[in-house]
Each structure stands twice: as structure tokens, then as C-alpha cells.
Amino acid sequence: MLWTRSLFETVTSAFLIATLSRAALLPVSLNVSIQSENMRHILNWSSLQDACCSVNYTVRYQGEFEYMQNARWQDEPLCVNIVKTECDLTVALSSDSDYNISVLARCDDSTLWTQLPKSFNRRDTVLRAPKMDVHQKDGQIEVLFGELQNHIKINLKIWKEGDEQNASIKEITDQRFYYDVWQEGGGGGKYCLKAEAVLDLSNKRNSTEIGCVQIEEPETSWLIPVTAGVAVTLSLALALILGLMTPRCSFWLRTFMLRKEPLPEVLIDWRKPPIFISMEAEELTQTVLLLGPSQEPESILEVKETSDEEMSPRG
Numbered sequence: 001m002l003w004t005r006s007l008f009e010t011v012t013s014a015f016l017i018a019t020l021s022r023a024a025l026l027p028v029s030l031n032v033s034i035q036s037e038n039m040r041h042i043l044n045w046s047s048l049q050d051a052c053c054s055v056n057y058t059v060r061y062q063g064e065f066e067y068m069q070n071a072r073w074q075d076e077p078l079c080v081n082i083v084k085t086e087c088d089l090t091v092a093l094s095s096d097s098d099y100n101i102s103v104l105a106r107c108d109d110s111t112l113w114t115q116l117p118k119s120f121n122r123r124d125t126v127l128r129a130p131k132m133d134v135h136q137k138d139g140q141i142e143v144l145f146g147e148l149q150n151h152i153k154i155n156l157k158i159w160k161e162g163d164e165q166n167a168s169i170k171e172i173t174d175q176r177f178y179y180d181v182w183q184e185g186g187g188g189g190k191y192c193l194k195a196e197a198v199l200d201l202s203n204k205r206n207s208t209e210i211g212c213v214q215i216e217e218p219e220t221s222w223l224i225p226v227t228a229g230v231a232v233t234l235s236l237a238l239a240l241i242l243g244l245m246t247p248r249c250s251f252w253l254r255t256f257m258l259r260k261e262p263l264p265e266v267l268i269d270w271r272k273p274p275i276f277i278s279m280e281a282e283e284l285t286q287t288v289l290l291l292g293p294s295q296e297p298e299s300i301l302e303v304k305e306t307s308d309e310e311m312s313p314r315g
């Protein structure tokens, strides 16, 4: 009896120790944080890989909208039972309300909830200055931008050095932008550019440094008349060659095409009198005797005569 009891105590305490040590291994927090830059929101947390045999994580959030619906938590569908320790919430956090965000870790048989210490609002995103690359070629300024983001507007300011009051401001809608200084009536000289990112929903702004490029006057202006002259000469030569070739070509074509099927003689020599084919032999005519009431033979009519008249060709 005593033996059974001590065995029971030993087993129980061993179980307790095992449970407690397992529990002690689980950290109290996942150190959840969110990095939000240019309206991209990425949640991350520490890994429990070392503390658990198997582990996965589920990310949930609650904004004003979810809170109003019985204070429910919304699972982020892309981050349910995932193994990696980050989650892209860019699409999920789609309103300007405050969000509470939590990560549920399932570690073997235990679970651990960790909430982001502070609620998050996407208006707090860090707005970076636009990434821009400036090149110039033949009086054109080419500006390349990084990826354009939703909700972030980019305005590009361009001016001739020393004339910033007269800067032109262009809204960027494409990653590649061209500015033709001749078309804009600027001429050669030094041009300066500055791009500004604007986040409408928080009125944040961030600008690049000012960058300048030198646009040379075209030294190759004498080339234009020369090029035009060469072009005209070439066109004339081409026209001449084509003109020489055409009659020859058509003659050759004609002889080639017509050799196979000679025209009937009638069509070749049109001065010969036309041949008329007499229908008389083939024409089925019947002589009908129409007898009047007086039975006189003079009233015989020939149907053939009228039909012949219709068939005979003219002159």
C-alpha cells in the first residue's frame, strides 16, 4: 500500500516537473512588432522553434469594423497556421481605423497569445522619399522611379538653375518619365529636379535631395541639312531605279502570264468580220395553221419569223 502510494507520488511529481519545465520553456511574449513603410505593413515576431517540437502561428486583427461586429477577431487568411514568423498585412489593414493585432502561437499542446503592444494605424506608416534615377540624353531628361504605391502621390519639380520660381511640377503616373527641354521651351543649361512623395491620408510629405543635370546645346546642328540632303538624294535615286524597272518588269510579267493560254483569234484580230452563228438549223419551229372562221388559207402565220427578228444581231 505504502509502495503504491510512493509510486503514485513519484509519477505525479515527475509529470508536474515535466509540465512545469515545458511551461518554463515557453517565453512570455513573442515580441510582436510591425514595420510599416510606404503603406506596406509587415508584422513580425520571434520564433518559438527552439522551445517547441512543432509550432505554427496564426495572425488575427481587430479594427473598428470588426470591433463593431461583436468584437470579433479576423484571421488573416494568408497567415493561418503558418511556420514563418512574419505576415504581410498590407491588404488586410485597409481602413484608417486603429487596429489591434495578435499572434497566436500553437506550440505542441500549448498556445500563446501575444498582442502588439500598441494599436496600429496605417496613417503612421513611414513615408520614404521617392527613389529616383536621373539621366539625360539629347535634350531629354529621363527620370526612373521605384515602384509606385497606392495612396502615395509623387510630384516632380523641374526647373532651370536659378529660376526655381518658374519650376514646372509634374504628377508622376508611370515609373518612367521624360522631360524634353526643347519642347518645354527651356533650351540648354543646367536643370534641377526634386521629387516629393505625398501621403494624402495623413498629409505626410518626404522629398528627395535636389539633383541637377547639364543639358548641352546640340553641337550637331550642321548635321540636319546634311542628313536631309542625303535623304533627298537617296529618294531620287530610288525613284529613278524603280522607274527604269517598271516597264521591263511588266513586259516580262505579261509574256510569262499569257504564254499558257493563247487568246482566241477573234479577240487578237478584231478587224476580221465577226462570225455569226445561225440559229436557224437548231431552232425548233412549227408551222401552225390558224384557221379563221372562214377557213381561208391566207391567214397562216409563221411564229418563226418573229423569233428570228429578235435573235438577229445588229450591225
Ligand SMILES: *[C@@H]1O[C@H](CO)[C@@H](O)[C@H](O)[C@H]1NC(C)=O
Pocket: 027, 029, 030, 031, 046, 047, 048
Ligand atoms: C523577446 O525579446 C526579449 C528581449 O529582447 C527576449 O529576452 C525574449 O527571448 C524574446 N522572446 C522570444 C520569444 O524570443
Ligand SMILES: *[C@@H]1O[C@H](CO)[C@@H](O)[C@H](O)[C@H]1NC(C)=O
Pocket: 030, 031, 032, 033, 035, 044, 045, 046
Ligand atoms: C522584425 O523585423 C525588424 C526589421 O526587420 C527587426 O529589427 C526586428 O528585430 C524583428 N523582430 C523580431 C522579433 O524578430
Ligand SMILES: *[C@@H]1O[C@H](CO)[C@@H](O)[C@H](O)[C@H]1NC(C)=O
Pocket: 054, 055, 056, 081, 106, 107, 108, 109
Ligand atoms: C499547426 O497547424 C495544423 C494545421 O491546422 C494543426 O493541425 C496543428 O495542430 C497546429 N499546431 C502545431 C503545433 O503544429
Ligand SMILES: *[C@@H]1O[C@H](CO)[C@@H](O)[C@H](O)[C@H]1NC(C)=O
Pocket: 062, 063, 064, 067, 098, 099, 100, 119
Ligand atoms: C484595442 O485594444 C485596446 C486595449 O487592449 C482596447 O482598449 C481597444 O478598444 C481595442 N481596439 C479595438 C479596435 O479593438
Ligand SMILES: *[C@@H]1O[C@H](CO)[C@@H](O)[C@H](O)[C@H]1NC(C)=O
Pocket: 126, 127, 128, 129, 206, 207
Ligand atoms: C524621408 O525619406 C528618407 C529616405 O527614404 C528617410 O531616410 C527619412 O527618414 C524620411 N523622413 C521621414 C521624416 O520619414
Ligand SMILES: *[C@@H]1O[C@H](CO)[C@@H](O)[C@H](O)[C@H]1NC(C)=O
Pocket: 163, 166
Ligand atoms: C520666369 O518668370 C519670369 C518672371 O516671373 C518671367 O518673366 C519669365 O518669362 C519666366 N521664364 C519662363 C521660362 O517661363
